Amino acid sequence: MDSQRWVVKLVVVAAAVALLLLPTAPPGGARREPDVKNNGQTFVFNYTLAKAVVEYASAVYMTDLTALYTWTCSRCNDLIRGFEMTCIIVDVQNCLQAFVGVDHNTNAIIVSIRGTQENSVQNWIKDILWKQVDFDYPNMPNAKVHIGFYSSYNNTLLRPVITNAVHKARKLHGNMGIIVTGHSMGGAIASFCALDLAIRFGSNSVHLMSFGQPRVGNAAFASYFAKYVPNTIRMTHECDIVPHLPPYFFFLPQLTYRHFPREVWEHEVDGTTIFQVCDGSGEDPNCCRSVSVLSWSASDHLTYMGVEIAADDWSTCRIVLGQSVEKLQMSLASNIVTSGHSVDVVIANDSLQVG
Numbered sequence: 001m002d003s004q005r006w007v008v009k010l011v012v013v014a015a016a017v018a019l020l021l022l023p024t025a026p027p028g029g030a031r032r033e034p035d036v037k038n039n040g041q042t043f044v045f046n047y048t049l050a051k052a053v054v055e056y057a058s059a060v061y062m063t064d065l066t067a068l069y070t071w072t073c074s075r076c077n078d079l080i081r082g083f084e085m086t087c088i089i090v091d092v093q094n095c096l097q098a099f100v101g102v103d104h105n106t107n108a109i110i111v112s113i114r115g116t117q118e119n120s121v122q123n124w125i126k127d128i129l130w131k132q133v134d135f136d137y138p139n140m141p142n143a144k145v146h147i148g149f150y151s152s153y154n155n156t157l158l159r160p161v162i163t164n165a166v167h168k169a170r171k172l173h174g175n176m177g178i179i180v181t182g183h184s185m186g187g188a189i190a191s192f193c194a195l196d197l198a199i200r201f202g203s204n205s206v207h208l209m210s211f212g213q214p215r216v217g218n219a220a221f222a223s224y225f226a227k228y229v230p231n232t233i234r235m236t237h238e239c240d241i242v243p244h245l246p247p248y249f250f251f252l253p254q255l256t257y258r259h260f261p262r263e264v265w266e267h268e269v270d271g272t273t274i275f276q277v278c279d280g281s282g283e284d285p286n287c288c289r290s291v292s293v294l295s296w297s298a299s300d301h302l303t304y305m306g307v308e309i310a311a312d313d314w315s316t317c318r319i320v321l322g323q324s325v326e327k328l329q330m331s332l333a334s335n336i337v338t339s340g341h342s343v344d345v346v347i348a349n350d351s352l353q354v355g
Contacts, residue, residue, distance in 0.1 A: 037276045045264050045277050049106065050235065051305055052079040053209045057183045058309045060099055060112040063320050065090065065328040068099060069343055075308075083110065085343050087165035090325055092349035094156050095317035096189075100165035108177045108207075109169045111162055111193060115184030116311075128185075128245055133218050133257060143221035146246070146257075149188040150216075153196070161346045162193060163200065170201075178206045183309045184242055184301065187213025187234075191225070191260075198229045207231040211304045214245045215257035222260040222282050234259065236288040237266045237304050241296040243288055250283075263287050266305065325349055 036045050059068070059075040067073035071085050080103065087100040097114040133144040153159055166178060178197055182190030187210030194208035208229055217225070226232070236243045246257045263278040265287040278284035302310045313320050325347055332345070 035272060035274050037274050043262050043277050043280075045233065045275055047275065048079075050209060050233070050264075050275075051307075052103070052106065053110075053179060053181050054211060054235070054305045054307045054309065055080045056083075056103075056110050056112040056179075057181045057186070057211050057304075058307050060097060060114040060182075060186070061309070061311050063311070063313045063324050065324040065345075066331045069328060069331075069345070079105075086169055087161065087344040087346065089158060089161050089165075090321055090345075090347045090349070091156055091158070092318055092321045092325060092347070094152065094348075095321065096152060096156060096158060097321065098158060098162065100162060100169065102169055102173055102176075103179075106177075106179070108179045109166055109173075111166065111178065111180045111190070111197075113158070113180075113182040113186040113190045113193060115182060115186035128214055133246075137217070137221060137224075140221065140224045143217060143224055145192075145217040145221055146188070146215075149185070149214075150192055152185075153189045153192040157346060157348050158189070158193070159196060163196070165344065166197060166201070175201075175205070180206065180208050181210060182213070183211040183304070184213065187211055188216045191216050191229075194229050194232070195225060203228055203230060207233075209233045209235065211235045211309060212237060212240050212242045212301050214242050215248060215259050217257065217260075219258040222258045225260040226280075226282070229260075232260065232262060234261075234263045235266060235304055236263055238268070238300040239291045239295045239297040240288070240300040241298055242301050244291075244296060248283060248289075259283055322349065 036047060055075065055078055059073060059080065062068055062073040062075055064073060065088060067076070069085065069088060071083055076083070082105060083101050083103055085099060085101040089098045090096070098112060100109065100111050103110050133146060135145050135147045135150055137143040137145050170176065178201065180190045180194040180197065190208060190210055191213065194206050198206040206229060208231070213234060234243070243259070248258055249256045259282040261278070261280045261282040263282065263284060265276045265278060267274055267276065276287060278287040283289060302308065328345065
């Protein structure tokens with residue numbers, strides 16, 4: 001069995017949900033140029049911009065912080081080669097990593113937040129499934145959100161450091177737009193980041209583009225989010241299981257988790273890659289929700305727009321981050337690292353144990 005090719009099945013039986021893993025066939029042959037299918041929607045999907053943003057969502061997974069600092073990592077090229085790093089954030093205890101910088105090609109501040117660093121996608125999928133929508137979001141009556149995703153942004157150093165880094169970048173470069181991105185759990189955290197920045201800097205200034213993110217709140221929250229962060233694209237890919245979690249039940253639309261708009265579904269039709277712009281409901285039945293439960297796949301979660309978007313080291317999170325932090329600190333102390341401009345490095349590693 002090819003350990004890198006497997007499918008996660010989710011079967012809902014009464015109140016129980018079981019995950020079954022099966023191998024998947026390797027992807028098909030060469031891809032043709034992608035098409036954008038709008039289905040009459042006025043929403044515009046910019047493929048070139050999305051291709052650049054997915055590279056940022058991929059780069060933040062790199063564990064070599066020194067290479068990120070100098071922007072010389074193996075994923076720090078192509079459309080994002082000229083990126084100017086201004087801040088790297090690492091929280092070893094909470095297994096969080098993010099960076100902020102300026103993309104002069106798009107004239108935008110980029111905020112990229114990394115997704116899970118667990119040993120397997122299966123493990124954290126099981127965790128996300130059973131957590132409840134049990135947190136009242138401030139100033140949004142009846143809105144409830146996933147406590148884990150909310151806390152990962154609002155109750156860690158991510159919120160104050162990212163806010164400060166964005167403020168400094170705008171002060172230096174002018175009031176340029178802000179693009180927030182993340183994949184998987186990083187996309188969920190990025191949602192709360194985008195909301196926070198939109199409230200601080202204005203809805204027209206902030207764009208969110210996430211990849212393979214799970215649902216983060218109930219219907220009331222989705223409605224508020226669409227109002228405050230209208231410039232949002234949630235990319236989904238083929239049969240990726242994660243956007244289907246936590247579950248949405250159409251017969252309980254006000255009580256369960258619900259996606260906010262706007263989804264763009266990447267999938268193949270007769271060998272041609274299609275980017276389908278979905279409706280404004282957040283739960284378009286003709287997009288990724290049209291995929292059968294028995295076809296849900298974890299392998300589709302690890303690649304978006306042809307870009308590998310997963311951790312480059314599947315070791316235990318704290319060990320990986322801890323080793324990377326120590327390497328960067330030694331490089332900075334010995335003046336090995338030179339980037340040509342000032343980069344803020346913010347690290348929380350009080351409970352670090354490397355072994």
